[in-house]
Structures are given as C-alpha cells and as structure tokens.
Amino acid sequence: MMTASSRDLPDCEIFDSLTPPQRRDVLELMEPKAFEPGAVILEEGRQTRGLWVISQGRCEVVKIGGNGSGRVLAELGPGSVFGEMSFFQTASHSASVRCVTDVRTLHLSSENYARLEETSVRAALRISHVIAVVLAERLRRMDEWTTRLLDEAPPSKHEEWSDFRAKLYNELGF
C-alpha cells in the first residue's frame, strides 16, 4: 500500500494531538486515496469502519430523503474528518459523503488502527480521546439545541423528549 507523508498533512486536531514520532506511526498506516467530483466515499446505510481526513478538495454530507432527492447536511474541506461516528463500532452510515471537487483523502482503516494499537498504542489512545471529545461536545450542543426547541413545542412533546432523553442517558451503552 502507498503510505502518506507529512507533506500531505492538513491542519487537523487528530494530527495536532500527536507527537511527531506518533504522527509518523499514524501516517504509515494511513492510505492516501484520490476521488473525482461526484464520487461517493461513504454511502448512507452501508457499514464500513474507517477514519477519513480530507487533505485537498471539498465534499458534501448528503442525506437521501424519502423522495430520493439528496439534502446537503454539511460541507467538508481540508482537515475535516469523517467516519468517526462508526469508527469504534459497526453501525450504518446515517448519511453519504460525496465529492464536490477533486478530493484527496487520508484513510485509516479499522484494521490499520488495530495495528496502530500494537505499534504505537499511545497514538491510538490520543486519536481515541480526540474523537471522544468531539462526540461529547456535539452531543452536549445538540442536547441544548433540542431542549431550547422543545421549549416552544406543545407539552406532549416535552414529555416525549424527556422520556427519550431518560432512555438515552440511562439505558444506552453502559
């Protein structure tokens, strides 16, 4: 496999969190991949486990609605990371990632992350911490946003939210 070198490296918190030797260990296990405009890197509903960092170009996160048309959720550029929602467990992608321009990425497969755990466990730990921090912060913000939205909703919705949230924090996972 071709490996990535430091010169491909965009500004990205994952790389920033690593020491230079750790960064080299990670880069040795990341595969550079190039895509053309319109190419779908991650496909909604499919289960693949890998972490992607965009080094050049732009992608959009698209969700296919009930009528088959795509709704753009977000745009991603150099340094953006995707795949983190299903990197540590198998889960269907909730949206697709499609290239808007020519795109270059660095890809860390879950198999190579497992290798990283053997060759440079502290680098693996740093990556895992960065992902956990990002997920916690997003969850916190979404919880606040939805709670504010519910303040304006009818009381029946409050109860639904409260039941949902109790389940979410209580039954899920641990």
Next chain:
Amino acid sequence: MMTASSRDLPDCEIFDSLTPPQRRDVLELMEPKAFEPGAVILEEGRQTRGLWVISQGRCEVVKIGGNGSGRVLAELGPGSVFGEMSFFQTASHSASVRCVTDVRTLHLSSENYARLEETSVRAALRISHVIAVVLAERLRRMDEWTTRLLDEAPPSKHEEWSDFRAKLYNELGF
C-alpha cells in the same frame, strides 16, 4: 487511598470490556465513595473531571430550571456510569447527579486515568473506546429523534436545524 476490589463490581460495559488483569489495574486506581440520600455527587455548572460508576443504590440526574426547581432527566442505578461527557476535556456539567438512596460509587479521577495510561495503557484505551462508542450511539439517536421532531415543525425551524447541524458536524472539533 482505599482501593476497590472485584467484589464491589457491578455489571458495567466498562469493566466488561477489560481483561481480568486490566480490570485489576483499573480497580487499583478507582476510589470507593459512599453518599447519603440527597447528597449531590456532580453539580450542574461545575467543572470536575472524573468517571463514576454506581455500585449500589440509585441516583437521579437533575436539571435546575429557570425557576430554581429541579427537573429529573433520568434515574441511574448499579452499573450506571456518569461523568463521561466531560472526562476527556474540561466542561461544565450540564446537570446534577443527586443520590436518591444510600449510594456507593467507584470513582476514577482524571489524574488516576493519567496514571492508568502509564501503568496499563491498553486498559485506558479500552475505557476510551467504550466511552466513544456510547457517545456516538447517543449522538446518532438524538440526531434521528430531533430530525423526526423537525419533520412536524414549521419550515423556518427546518432551516435553523439544518444550519445548526452543518455547524455541528463541520466546524466542531476536528
């Protein structure tokens, strides 16, 4: 400090994910703490970093509303974990955790987690993975729930949600 032993151990995915030697390493760094009914273990708005596992008794997660009254978000029992939202970074607790009964907990401080990184880095990695998986799954479910809720809301709200979500996945963290 008193340390915890295997007999204090409730069913909990964090412990389940560890090998027996890793579990011993983690337990050596977890401090058993006991609380009386009404005691507040985590206080909304405060910043403390630690992971708590309930071994006996029940707690409630309470959010203080604008009028000063508490709203119970969830109930936690043996095996429940809390503190995971701000374990890898400093952040204010978004709710309080208050004891309903006599409660026994095991507490892993962030200082002791840092020690674990030195003494048993693979145990630290497992804990970090379990937390990331739980956070990702909650985020996914909350995203789905809020999207469904928004389907019934006025179009202006759709746009607000779409802007918010674009920011959340695009700008936040990486």
